[in-house]
Amino acid sequence: MIGRVHQGPIVEAPEPDVLIVGAGPAGLSAAIELGRDGRRVVIVERESAAGGVPRHCRHQGFGLLDLHRPLSGPAYAARLVELARAQGAEIWLQTTARRHNDGDGLELVGPSGIAELAPATTLLATGVRERPRSARLVPGDRPAGIFTTGELQQSVQLGLPIGRRAVVVGAEHVSFSALLTLRAAGVDTIAMVTEQPRQQSLPGTAALARAATGLHFVGSTRVVALHGRGRLESVEVQELGSGQRRMFEADTIVFTADWIPDAVLAQEAGAEIDPASLGPLVDAAGQTSVSGLFAAGNLVHPAETASIAAISGRELGRQLVQGASAGPGLRVEADPPLSWVTPGWLGPSLPPTTIRLHSSYFSRARVLMITQGEQELHRERLRHVTPGRSLSVTGAWAAKIDLAAGPIRLRLV
Amino acid sequence: MTELIADVDVAVIGAGVVGCAIARALAQSGCSVALLDAAHDVGTASSKANTAIVHTGFDTVPGTLESSLVARGSELLHRFADDAGIALERTGALLVAWDGEQAKALEGLLDKAHANGCLDAALIDSAEVRRREPQLGPLAGPGLEVPGESIIDPWSVTLAFAVDALRSAAQLFLGRRVLSVAEEADGYLLGLDAAALRSRWVINAAGLSSDVIDRLFGHDDFRITARRGQLLVIDKRARGLLEEIILPVPTERTKGVLVAPTVFGNVLVGPTAEDLDDRSDHATTAEGIDSLRRAAERILPGLAALEVTALYAGLRAATEHRDYQIRCHAEQRYVCVGGIRSTGLTASMAIAERVVGLLREAGGPIGPVLQAPAPPRMAPLGAAQRRPSFDPDLISSDAAYGAIICHCEQVSLGELRDAAQSELPPTDLDGLRRRTRAMNGRCQGFFCGAELRSLAAAMLPIPDGRSSQ
Numbered sequence: 001m002i003g004r005v006h007q008g009p010i011v012e013a014p015e016p017d018v019l020i021v022g023a024g025p026a027g028l029s030a031a032i033e034l035g036r037d038g039r040r041v042v043i044v045e046r047e048s049a050a051g052g053v054p055r056h057c058r059h060q061g062f063g064l065l066d067l068h069r070p071l072s073g074p075a076y077a078a079r080l081v082e083l084a085r086a087q088g089a090e091i092w093l094q095t096t097a098r099r100h101n102d103g104d105g106l107e108l109v110g111p112s113g114i115a116e117l118a119p120a121t122t123l124l125a126t127g128v129r130e131r132p133r134s135a136r137l138v139p140g141d142r143p144a145g146i147f148t149t150g151e152l153q154q155s156v157q158l159g160l161p162i163g164r165r166a167v168v169v170g171a172e173h174v175s176f177s178a179l180l181t182l183r184a185a186g187v188d189t190i191a192m193v194t195e196q197p198r199q200q201s202l203p204g205t206a207a208l209a210r211a212a213t214g215l216h217f218v219g220s221t222r223v224v225a226l227h228g229r230g231r232l233e234s235v236e237v238q239e240l241g242s243g244q245r246r247m248f249e250a251d252t253i254v255f256t257a258d259w260i261p262d263a264v265l266a267q268e269a270g271a272e273i274d275p276a277s278l279g280p281l282v283d284a285a286g287q288t289s290v291s292g293l294f295a296a297g298n299l300v301h302p303a304e305t306a307s308i309a310a311i312s313g314r315e316l317g318r319q320l321v322q323g324a325s326a327g328p329g330l331r332v333e334a335d336p337p338l339s340w341v342t343p344g345w346l347g348p349s350l351p352p353t354t355i356r357l358h359s360s361y362f363s364r365a366r367v368l369m370i371t372q373g374e375q376e377l378h379r380e381r382l383r384h385v386t387p388g389r390s391l392s393v394t395g396a397w398a399a400k401i402d403l404a405a406g407p408i409r410l411r412l413v
Numbered sequence: 414m415t416e417l418i419a420d421v422d423v424a425v426i427g428a429g430v431v432g433c434a435i436a437r438a439l440a441q442s443g444c445s446v447a448l449l450d451a452a453h454d455v456g457t458a459s460s461k462a463n464t465a466i467v468h469t470g471f472d473t474v475p476g477t478l479e480s481s482l483v484a485r486g487s488e489l490l491h492r493f494a495d496d497a498g499i500a501l502e503r504t505g506a507l508l509v510a511w512d513g514e515q516a517k518a519l520e521g522l523l524d525k526a527h528a529n530g531c532l533d534a535a536l537i538d539s540a541e542v543r544r545r546e547p548q549l550g551p552l553a554g555p556g557l558e559v560p561g562e563s564i565i566d567p568w569s570v571t572l573a574f575a576v577d578a579l580r581s582a583a584q585l586f587l588g589r590r591v592l593s594v595a596e597e598a599d600g601y602l603l604g605l606d607a608a609a610l611r612s613r614w615v616i617n618a619a620g621l622s623s624d625v626i627d628r629l630f631g632h633d634d635f636r637i638t639a640r641r642g643q644l645l646v647i648d649k650r651a652r653g654l655l656e657e658i659i660l661p662v663p664t665e666r667t668k669g670v671l672v673a674p675t676v677f678g679n680v681l682v683g684p685t686a687e688d689l690d691d692r693s694d695h696a697t698t699a700e701g702i703d704s705l706r707r708a709a710e711r712i713l714p715g716l717a718a719l720e721v722t723a724l725y726a727g728l729r730a731a732t733e734h735r736d737y738q739i740r741c742h743a744e745q746r747y748v749c750v751g752g753i754r755s756t757g758l759t760a761s762m763a764i765a766e767r768v769v770g771l772l773r774e775a776g777g778p779i780g781p782v783l784q785a786p787a788p789p790r791m792a793p794l795g796a797a798q799r800r801p802s803f804d805p806d807l808i809s810s811d812a813a814y815g816a817i818i819c820h821c822e823q824v825s826l827g828e829l830r831d832a833a834q835s836e837l838p839p840t841d842l843d844g845l846r847r848r849t850r851a852m853n854g855r856c857q858g859f860f861c862g863a864e865l866r867s868l869a870a871a872m873l874p875i876p877d878g879r880s881s882q
Binding site: 129135 | 693696701702706718720802803808812813815855857862863866
């Protein structure tokens with residue numbers, strides 16, 4: 001039976017087998033796997049449409065890794081929704097999940113009322129957001145014209161006026177997505193400013209963007225002040241090496257990437273948070289430190305592409321179906337330039353297929369060495385070490401973990 | 414021809430918290446009142462960016478007007494906030510000494526507090542300080558507790574005064590800057606841009622411009638210096654780190670930085686104190702942010718790892734004097750209410766009471782004392798209050814209260830609509846934010862900014878530089 005879509009929570013609904021919070025690529029993909037096995041799944045989504053962030057990215061390039069065909073963001077989102085519903089997943093839109101004041105369950109709020117659920121299994125797939133200007137501690141005035149990519153893309157979709165001349169901060173995949181959105185909205189991007197020495201997206205993407213927009217790339221530079229009363233007038237930047245400052249006249253600035261997981265529910269539930277990713281720590285079965293509470297997608301790996309978030313959700317869905325348990329595990333730690341690693345706990349009884357990691361800056365050392373005390377567990381050459389871009393290694397070596405020995409260390413050599 | 418927009422007993426220049434309180438008190442005393450402001454909303458200058466604390470006045474200079482008006486104002490404001498449903502939490506405050514010099518200063522501050530009528534202020538030793546606030550930094554020493562200090566939702570106070578004034582038939586003129594003053598037979602003709610307003614009396618509550626207005630009346634009693642105070646608002650995860658307001662011990666060298674919970678569930682750090690020439694410079698600076706972060710880390714080390722939700726700067730109207738500059742020039746039918754520094758929010762109702770008294774003594778148009786009407790009920794914005802989206806009965810009566818638009822602050826479409834349709838609606842997104850909390854949360858608009866701007870464009874009245882009526 002095709003799962004129904006309801007605006008707001010269904011107040012007297014029976015407990016689902018699995019409650020999924022967030023109808024983005026990860027949550028929907030988990031629902032597809034769970035539904036295929038006949039589990040009763042309810043996905044709650046606080047937006048008024050399901051599909052997550054790709055809904056707002058009109059350009060192509062979605063779905064290659066998981067659905068094996070190229071789609072636009074909205075088409076990809078629609079396809080995942082269709083697949084999840086086809087497996088019987090029910091979707092409650094405009095439904096905000098909050099921690100229940102007294103009790104273990106969740107309070108689900110929407111225009112239809114307030115429902116309370118305390119299912120045995122809850123999967124958080126609440127995704128990420130970009131760190132805004134204030135949290136980046138960028139001083140100056142507080143004029144109009146300051147965006148994150150998320151706000152920019154939704155604004156363009158709603159037909160709101162943007163501006164004429166923009167500075168884009170960041171040079172990752174999403175920064176180029178912002179660039180394309182700005183171009184579609186008739187805004188000239190006069191500079192792409194990043195503290196990194198060079199762009200971090202795929203070489204092809206950057207070359208295309210450069211050709212299409214005549215992009216002025218400004219590396220090793222940070223934004224030090226915004227100027228303008230009422231409307232943004234200029235962006236003051238400083239070169240990291242020389243300390244030299246300069247101004248760009250712009251009425252729009254887009255702060256891209258610099259991801260923060262939307263981990264409020266995980267925090268409130270008491271799940272242990274990874275200080276490197278700021279998302280909940282999970283084991284190889286996707287379980288957080290709280291029994292019955294699982295997490296997947298960009299909430300645990302901020303941030304990968306939509307397809308990788310979908311694959312992460314799908315893997316977790318399959319593991320829930322199999323009733324996989326990670327067993328006891330040890331903390332996985334990484335040395336700079338590596339920052340987060342997920343799963344953050346690993347043990348010998350459930351080696352993961354994939355381990356995802358993230359680097360804070362570029363590195364020439366590309367061999368990942370995994371050790372436990374003096375013991376080398378694994379060594380693998382990475383194709384690149386690019387901050388903000390997907391890095392992954394196989395996980396079969398986890399079978400060799402000695403639970404009596406110390407933590408597992410990852411480093412580049 | 415210049416349009417005459419009103420002919421009233423009293424014109425109040427400046428719709429900040431003080432001007433709105435005065436307009437309300439005068440309107441409730443039988444005067445016809447016009448309240449004017451250059452901006453398109455009430456409370457957009459000093460009143461919108463402060464530390465949101467209701468002070469006891471324990472550290473004011475004893476015997477000053479400020480001392481007595483802060484004490485009286487605190488009492489009045491506590492009662493008003495409770496009656497109007499404005500978020501207020503009686504947290505109390507703790508002054509903490511961080512070195513020997515500050516510890517020595519505590520006794521003097523205790524004496525001062527007692528002289529200012531704060532009889533419940535008391536010294537506590539460092540062990541007690543640590544017991545009460547275990548998250549304080551390792552150098553925290555002894556302290557002085559001031560139980561009477563509270564935290565409040567500051568925007569709603571100004572708004573409530575303005576709404577209350579409107580309900581008592583005051584007229585509000587926004588987007589109207591007073592450019593000239595012409596004396597007439599029995600009053601004044603205030604020159605506005607392409608308009609004029611006639612009034613028998615004028616009250617100058619122009620805050621940062623109060624000296625400029627004072628000079629239009631021929632006086633040169635004080636000069637305003639814009640004292641910039643930068644503030645950091647820390648993520649709500651910080652709220653559990655402290656129970657009360659942590660105040661610095663002022664010394665000869667510095668006034669210090671306070672760390673306070675907010676009624677919205679955040680933690681606030683600030684302010685800096687920088688004297689500026691430019692009275693409109695609300696910019697934050699790298700130096701200011703750095704100094705606040707260093708102070709925050711020293712006072713409450715747990716803050717260091719948390720995200721900053723907002724950065725902003727407010728301007729206080731400082732003068733060369735140590736006290737408020739409130740003067741009634743009876744022969745001129747003019748009252749100056751200037752130099753209301755950082756205690757204006759707390760003292761506002763007492764200042765208003767005093768202005769009414771001054772007008773009465775001077776034979777102004779003050780009627781008999783009437784029973785004040787019940788204050789307006791303001792939107793519940795505090796974390797400890799019951800917000801509409803938490804009320805199942807309200808949602809079942811109106812589904813819009815269950816449709817959450819701003820997820821970080823849990824603001825529903827119903828609340829946004831109510832603000833837009835209120836007696837004193839916002840004219841821009843910032844005004845909508847102040848009235849509802851929308852977009853003031855940790856994502857700063859990543860999720861809801863576009864939808865809010867779209868809703869604001871559809872729902873809010875266009876500012877026309879005229880009356881709100």
